Amino acid sequence: MAQPVRRQISKDIAKERVGILIANALKEAHANEKVANAQAYLARKIAMRLRVKLDYEIRQLFCKKCKKFIIPGRNSRIRIGRTNTKSIRITCLKCEHTYHKILSGHTRNF
Structure with missing residues (x-):
């Protein structure tokens, strides 16, 4: 117990x-x-x-691939997505793996 x-x-x-x-x-x-x-x-x-x-x-x-600690702006590159959905692309500069983080399910209004 x-x-x-x-x-x-x-x-x-x-x-x-x-x-x-x-x-x-x-x-x-x-x-x-x-x-x-x-x-x-x-x-x-x-x-x-x-x-x-x-x-x-x-x-x-x-990082999801190499499991190293990502220091934002130091050993990673963060880019804002250019598609209709709001997303961020994060690239680990140690293994060059890129993964996407979707911020919301809504589309942009231009």
Whole structure:
């Protein structure tokens, strides 16, 4: 009976630590990229080990192909889409993988 409670407590602690590590990584990103990458790697490793699902905002900070930490404007290129749907193209400059993020389902009115 105590096992599920203990597991939930450890997941809560892990989620809190992941949030702190990602916040620190974003602060350190432009000053020291190596430290930021190490903190982000550690945060992702903690989340995987304890099977904690990362929030959407945090998941967007990792490349979907090479799994590296994406520092906006530093090692990624962000472009606004030119189609009828509002979208953003994010390109990881480490592996050159491009993925699209659709902002809304509505079309633009010109």
